[in-house]
Amino acid sequence: MKFTDRLWPKVEHLWDSYLDHPFVKGIGDGSLETEKFQHWLKQDYVYLVEYARLMAVGAEKSPDLEAMGMFTELLHGTLFVEMELHRKFSNAYDISVASLENTEASAVNTAYTSYMLNHAQRGDAAVATACLLCCAWSYNYIGKGLSGGDGYNVSNPYKEWIDMYAGEEFTDLTQTALNLMNRLADGKPERELQHLEEIIIKTGLYEYMFWDMCEQREEWPVNI
């Protein structure tokens, strides 16, 4: 059985919980307040910078050229496909690209990217892939879920967002991440597979916290 097939029953409820989250629902029906979307745009931009670093760590730790090529494909997709959407949206939402880039990461954002980079730096290429997997996979799942929903129509201001994450290019990147995970998990002992699973579930929980952080427009919850 493929590693991601054994994983699916353990993450399915988490992936579905995103579709019930108020922020994601607001994107789905177009009702999300502009300020909340702007918060996501800024926080997500600096999140993706660290996410791209994670892929570079994976490329460096790759056991062979094929894995290296897959990490690089994901890295290129993040910097030049996904972040291009953010740059395009920032223009429409009155945020300069410089201020996107200079955003101070919130507490949850910092915790999430630090968790991923820490595990990727300590582990091997399979661990680095476990760190990045749920991000691509869950956004693709959300995009596809929302594009089949009632609010999906030309008057939804977030239609382009949904199209990006449900679309062919992002679906291909997600498939590359899933293939890479299965390739690198193949033949690993059970103890290591459980460690990979734990990382994927934890990053899945961080994803939920990221949606919450954007819904609350939270930065650092203490101000001393």
Ligand SMILES: Cc1ncc(CO)c(N)n1
């Ligand atoms: C927080 C977060 N997770 C996943 C993705 C998809 O790459 C994203 N853009 N942001």
